[in-house]
Amino acid sequence: MNSFGTIFKLSIFGESHNECVGVVIDGVPAGLSLTAEDFLFDIERRKGGLQKATTPRIEEDLPIFKSGIFNDKTTGSPLTILFENNNTRSTDYEKQRDIPRPGHADFVAHKKFGGFEDYRGGGHFSGRLTLCLVAAGVIAKKILEHIKIEASIVEVGGENDIEKGIQKAIDAKDSVGGIIECKTNGLPIGLGEPFFNSVESLISHIVFAIPAIKGIEFGNGFAATKLFGSQNNDAIINENGVTKTNNAGGGVGGLTNANELIFRVAVKPTSSTPKQQESYNTATKKIEDFAVKGRHDLCIALRVPVVIEAATAIVLADLMMLEQKVKRVFEG
Numbered sequence: 001m002n003s004f005g006t007i008f009k010l011s012i013f014g015e016s017h018n019e020c021v022g023v024v025i026d027g028v029p030a031g032l033s034l035t036a037e038d039f040l041f042d043i044e045r046r047k048g049g050l051q052k053a054t055t056p057r058i059e060e061d062l063p064i065f066k067s068g069i070f071n072d073k074t075t076g077s078p079l080t081i082l083f084e085n086n087n088t089r090s091t092d093y094e095k096q097r098d099i100p101r102p103g104h105a106d107f108v109a110h111k112k113f114g115g116f117e118d119y120r121g122g123g124h125f126s127g128r129l130t131l132c133l134v135a136a137g138v139i140a141k142k143i144l145e146h147i148k149i150e151a152s153i154v155e156v157g158g159e160n161d162i163e164k165g166i167q168k169a170i171d172a173k174d175s176v177g178g179i180i181e182c183k184t185n186g187l188p189i190g191l192g193e194p195f196f197n198s199v200e201s202l203i204s205h206i207v208f209a210i211p212a213i214k215g216i217e218f219g220n221g222f223a224a225t226k227l228f229g230s231q232n233n234d235a236i237i238n239e240n241g242v243t244k245t246n247n248a249g250g251g252v253g254g255l256t257n258a259n260e261l262i263f264r265v266a267v268k269p270t271s272s273t274p275k276q277q278e279s280y281n282t283a284t285k286k287i288e289d290f291a292v293k294g295r296h297d298l299c300i301a302l303r304v305p306v307v308i309e310a311a312t313a314i315v316l317a318d319l320m321m322l323e324q325k326v327k328r329v330f331e332g
Contacts, residue, residue, distance in 0.1 A: 004206055008140065008318040012132040014085075016121030020064075022082040025139060027321065030069065030076030032142060039063045039138050045133050045306040063135060078192065081135050085128070098283040099290050103271025110282075127211045127300065130307045137310020142315035145324055148241035149312050151182040151305035153263070158177070169298040175270035177212075178301025182308050184250070184261040184316065189241055191256040191319040198254025199319065207265055207312040212300050215266035219249025234259075265308060267301035 003011040007027040014021030043061050061083050068079030097119065100106035105125040109117045118121055142150065148311045156165025169176040192199030201276030204216050224247060234243035234252075241258040250261030272292040281288045295302065320326045 004209070005314065005318045005328075007321040008143070008314065010132075010136045010307040010314065012129050014129065014132075015084075015118040015123040016116060016126035016128040017085060018120075020082045020084050021129050022066075022080065023136050025079045025136055028074045028076070028079050028139060029326065030074055031198075032074040032139070033070050033072060033137065034069060034074055034142070036063050036065075038142070042134050042138055042306050043131070044308070046131060046303050052166075060084070061131060062288045068202055075096055079139070080305070081132075082129055083135070085129065090125060099279050099281050099288065101271060101292055102277055103268075103278055110316075125211065126188065130210055131148045133195065133206075133307055133314070134211070134310045137306075137313045138311035140310070143317045144313060144320065147184065147316065149182065149309045150233045151180055151308040151312075151315075153178050153301055153305055154177040154181045156299055156301060162185075166299060166302075172275075175273040175296075175298050175300075176277045177269040178267050178299060178304075179264055180267060180301060180305050180308055182305075182312055187250070187256045187261055187316065188323075188325060189258045191258060191316065191323060192251065192254045194254050198282060199251050199256055199315070200254065201264075202315045203263065203312060207308065209306055210304065210311065212267050212270070212304070213265050216263060218251060218263045219259075220247040221249075222262065253320075263311075265304075267304055270297050270300045272296035273298075 002013060003009060005027070011024045012022070013024075043063075044155075047061065063080040064084070066080040066082060068075055068077050100110065102124060106119060106122075106227045109119070109123070109125060121128065152162065153162060156162045156178040157168040159165035159168065165176060165178070192202070195201075198216050207213055207216055220227070220232060227247075232247050234245045234248050236242070237244050243257070245260050245261055246262065248257070250259045251258060251264055273296075274291060276289055276291050278287055278289050280286075317326070
């Protein structure tokens with residue numbers, strides 16, 4: 001559905017071209033200092049139009065607090081944050097209503113919801129809603145205090161040289177994907193649960209909620225299949241659990257082991273590409289050539305690192321609360 005988490009629990013709502021998108025977060029400790037300015041840095045990192053090969057659609061994206069804040073402090077009640085949609089061009093989608101875009105949810109959403117879905121800009125399936133995750137991530141990072149989470153793009157269009165990968169998309173008048181790496185340091189031992197709520201399972205769950213994510217690996221990931229067990233094992237070298245290597249990526253048996261938590265995600269090429277494609281026209285019952293109109297990213301991966309950080313912070317804040325490793329702010 002549209003909710004995630006156990007104690008630090010969030011629900012996202014809205015559509016790309018409706019009045020707003022937003023998030024409701026339950027479990028935020030009372031007394032946490034929070035103002036609109038706290039959100040600006042990460043929101044700016046997510047915005048399109050600020051770097052080459054991203055969408056020219058720019059929204060102000062100032063958070064509007066509707067509940068859970070009083071005198072710039074969280075109250076302990078559910079926190080509701082809205083973001084207005086002002087820079088929309090819905091007519092771009094009216095013209096292609098009968099031709100579902102390949103790689104998008106257009107066709108399956110129409111079948112699932114019987115034609116009642118908001119199809120403008122992808123509706124509720126749009127990457128626009130990742131703004132809600134970023135907002136929740138800002139709060140989760142505050143709760144985590146000294147734990148450092150940092151994600152960066154390490155590959156674009158098959159190139160380690162990011163500019164070269166971007167230029168590849170521009171020259172081809174097409175879109176490209178990318179790989180993002182996320183590293184977290186300062187975690188205690190034992191976050192997560194065996195099997196279904198392992199730290200890797202929970203992170204993977206929320207990461208795959210981000211549109212365009214098609215793969216994830218922790219530590220050595222798939223490269224581990226090419227090693228012997230003796231090569232892939234991480235030897236423990238002190239009483240704090242530090243290991244000589246970190247092939248596991250910071251988690252063993254589903255639990256954090258105090259080493260750097262590291263994973264990588266694969267971001268597919270943006271499905272909305274200026275390149276001419278073909279799709280089935282539901283009105284004419286024929287396969288037709290068409291080109292996607294509108295404002296889109298040639299490489300959506302460029303805007304995803306901050307969303308990955310947010311998703312990671314949301315999971316870790318929830319796990320820290322479950323382990324009672326986060327103090328109630330108003331007591332401190």
